[in-house]
Amino acid sequence: MSAAAEERNARAPWALTAPALMLFVGVLLIPLAMTVMLSFHDWGQYKGIEPVFILKNWREIATDPYYAEMFWRTFRVAILTTVLTAVLGAPEAYILNRMSGRWKSIFLLVILGPLLISVVARTLGWALLFGGNNGLVNKLLMSAGLIRSPIPFMFTETGMVVALAHVMMPFMVLSVWAALQRLDPQIENAALSLGAGPITIIRRIIMPQIMPGVLSGAIIVFSLSASAFATPAIIGGRRLKVAATLAYDEFLNTLNWPLGAAVATLLLVALVLIVVGSNALIERRYAEVFR
Amino acid sequence: MAYLELDRVAKQFGAQTVVDDFSLAVGKGEFISFLGPSGCGKTTTLQMIAGFLDPTRGAIRLEDKDLTAIHPAKRGLGIVFQSYALFPHMTAAENVAFGLEMRKVTRSERTERVRAALAMVGLAGFEDRHPRRMSGGQQQRVALARALVIKPSVLLLDEPLSNLDAKLREEMQIELRQIQRTIGTTTILVTHDQNEAMSLSDRIVVMSQGKIEQIGTPQETYEKPASAFVSQFLGKTNDFAATIDRTATPARLAAGSWSAPAPAGLSGPVTVSIRPERIGFGDAGLNAKIVTRIFQGNHWLFQCDSECGPAIVIRQNDGERQPAEGEAVRLTWRPQDMSVRGVA
Numbered sequence: 001m002s003a004a005a006e007e008r009n010a011r012a013p014w015a016l017t018a019p020a021l022m023l024f025v026g027v028l029l030i031p032l033a034m035t036v037m038l039s040f041h042d043w044g045q046y047k048g049i050e051p052v053f054i055l056k057n058w059r060e061i062a063t064d065p066y067y068a069e070m071f072w073r074t075f076r077v078a079i080l081t082t083v084l085t086a087v088l089g090a091p092e093a094y095i096l097n098r099m100s101g102r103w104k105s106i107f108l109l110v111i112l113g114p115l116l117i118s119v120v121a122r123t124l125g126w127a128l129l130f131g132g133n134n135g136l137v138n139k140l141l142m143s144a145g146l147i148r149s150p151i152p153f154m155f156t157e158t159g160m161v162v163a164l165a166h167v168m169m170p171f172m173v174l175s176v177w178a179a180l181q182r183l184d185p186q187i188e189n190a191a192l193s194l195g196a197g198p199i200t201i202i203r204r205i206i207m208p209q210i211m212p213g214v215l216s217g218a219i220i221v222f223s224l225s226a227s228a229f230a231t232p233a234i235i236g237g238r239r240l241k242v243a244a245t246l247a248y249d250e251f252l253n254t255l256n257w258p259l260g261a262a263v264a265t266l267l268l269v270a271l272v273l274i275v276v277g278s279n280a281l282i283e284r285r286y287a288e289v290f291r
Numbered sequence: 292m293a294y295l296e297l298d299r300v301a302k303q304f305g306a307q308t309v310v311d312d313f314s315l316a317v318g319k320g321e322f323i324s325f326l327g328p329s330g331c332g333k334t335t336t337l338q339m340i341a342g343f344l345d346p347t348r349g350a351i352r353l354e355d356k357d358l359t360a361i362h363p364a365k366r367g368l369g370i371v372f373q374s375y376a377l378f379p380h381m382t383a384a385e386n387v388a389f390g391l392e393m394r395k396v397t398r399s400e401r402t403e404r405v406r407a408a409l410a411m412v413g414l415a416g417f418e419d420r421h422p423r424r425m426s427g428g429q430q431q432r433v434a435l436a437r438a439l440v441i442k443p444s445v446l447l448l449d450e451p452l453s454n455l456d457a458k459l460r461e462e463m464q465i466e467l468r469q470i471q472r473t474i475g476t477t478t479i480l481v482t483h484d485q486n487e488a489m490s491l492s493d494r495i496v497v498m499s500q501g502k503i504e505q506i507g508t509p510q511e512t513y514e515k516p517a518s519a520f521v522s523q524f525l526g527k528t529n530d531f532a533a534t535i536d537r538t539a540t541p542a543r544l545a546a547g548s549w550s551a552p553a554p555a556g557l558s559g560p561v562t563v564s565i566r567p568e569r570i571g572f573g574d575a576g577l578n579a580k581i582v583t584r585i586f587q588g589n590h591w592l593f594q595c596d597s598e599c600g601p602a603i604v605i606r607q608n609d610g611e612r613q614p615a616e617g618e619a620v621r622l623t624w625r626p627q628d629m630s631v632r633g634v635a
Contacts, residue, residue, distance in 0.1 A: 184372075184374050184375075184376045184377075185374075186372045186373075186374055186376040187376045187378065189341070189343050189363075189370070189372070189376070190370065190372060190376035190377075190378075191378075191389070192342075192343075192363050192364050193341060193342075193363060193364070193366075193368060193369070193370040193438075194364075194389050194390035194393055194437070194441065195364050195365070195367070195390060195393035195394055195441070196364060196389070196393050197364060200393070204389075205378055208380040209378075209379065209380055286380075
């Protein structure tokens with residue numbers, strides 16, 4: 001092969017990926033870099049945005065406990081949502097996997113349902129169900145004798161977690177289901193023949209093998225919940241802000257773009273660190289199951 | 292007295308009968324193979340013994356106790372699965388120890404027995420290895436050790452060697468036989484590989500379409516196949532249409548221009564089966580022409596076109612001159628080397 005042809009071949013992959021690469025750089029990397037830069041700019045009620053390099057916004061976030069509370073709430077809601085989806089979703093996936101034929105497809109559709117409905121419509125639906133003390137959910141729980149007095153759902157973290165868990169459930173179920181597909185179909189029989197009862201089989205044989213699926217589902221659910229906007233905005237309202245709604249308000253209500261950019265950047269960095277960190281931990285811990 | 296007994300066992304899935312009228316008495320320490328093509332019901336039968344499936348009809352008894360009434364976890368049988376079904380998140384030693392843990396064996400005894408079991412299958416020193424870091428053959432040995440360490444009353448092997456390559460399979464066959472002989476566990480092997488069944492078993496149960504075709508020692512099933520299915524399934528065979536003429540004295544059996552004194556019993560049209568290695572080339576006998584001649588090292592394989600249809604002949608490579616392709620030959624065999632069946 002001539003040198004020119006070789007060079008042409010070396011350039012071909014770049015040329016072929018160039019359109020996608022340009023789109024990626026244009027709509028993701030550049031705006032991201034601009035947001036990061038924006039977070040170092042100054043802002044005043046009357047002077048607007050001043051393109052200078054100062055740490056004012058970052059200092060404000062670091063020192064004002066208002067922001068600390070906001071971020072703690074964001075991650076608290078995300079963690080509770082993750083735990084709730086894992087506790088409900090993993091058994092759900094296991095049961096789903098054991099169902100046969102037609103029932104399996106029907107229930108899979110039920111689980112995937114939330115993904116097919118607009119997030120706003122779905123969350124407003126939850127708002128209707130929660131709706132103050134006379135909400136349907138509270139009425140049901142009270143008539144079932146599970147609670148004495150109504151639980152406040154609207155404008156509370158409880159309501160946020162419930163609504164978010166509903167939205168995020170498909171990600172957990174599908175992730176665990178994928179892990180279940182990798183299971184040897186005879187593995188339960190193998191444990192059974194060695195004298196293990198049903199609980200032991202789930203605890204000692206099934207759980208350890210689907211744990212990677214639960215954890216990767218947890219990473220997806222956690223990062224989506226922590227950056228969720230619509231559900232916290234509708235259920236939490238203006239009073240109970242999370243990082244995403246805070247950034248939105250700074251951008252569009254206060255018009256303090258630099259502060260909003262700082263909040264958004266911090267959320268992004270925190271999420272990336274948490275996701276990458278836990279992913280590395282999981283991969284090391286479950287190296288044998290992943291291979 | 293039979294150790295493990297299957298009494299007219301049948302299994303139906305809906306309207307489909309997968310196993311029908313399966314009766315078998317297994318002696319203690321015996322090595323039995325269920326041999327048949329896929330879908331013949333051999334694995335279903337094994338699963339009924341294991342307890343993963345309940346028989347629709349019939350009884351399974353172990354030492355005269357009704358086995359079907361016992362929960363699969365309490366049957367105490369050792370099972371090696373086709374896929375091995377090792378626990379991927381546990382080391383080899385943990386895999387083997389699992390059954391002992393379930394039996395509440397003390398830790399010190401457990402360690403000792405796991406070590407002994409792994410040593411028995413030739414895996415001493417592999418205790419801390421995870422299954423995915425082991426070769427297919429090694430995984431197979433772990434699965435065997437895991438099944439044997441609980442001292443099972445019966446060892447069930449579900450196509451355990453089918454995922455191994457040919458050379459390894461042969462090695463494992465020999466090893467499996469030696470281990471089974473040493474510890475004397477009653478063993479049932481499910482396989483579709485006739486060589487495997489013949490080299491391992493005391494007796495073979497040949498199955499087809501959910502029914503038993505023949506139960507017998509490897510020699511019996513090979514030399515005296517009870518049906519056309521058995522003779523075709525166990526190795527290559529030649530089936531020739533023949534007739535028994537009882538009007539002649541003495542009565543004669545003739546297949547083409549080959550003939551011999553007729554055996555007692557049958558008369559009229561019959562089928563004779565002769566194994567290819569029992570046919571020789573002679574001066575008299577069935578007229579045939581060599582179509583192809585294939586050299587296979589220690590033997591020659593001839594495909595012939597005979598008076599009674601296609602025929603296969605295998606001759607030892609003993610250094611003698613062998614007929615060439617296209618050559619006219621006479622095929623001959625000793626009457627005791629053929630089996631004669633009435634035409635159904």
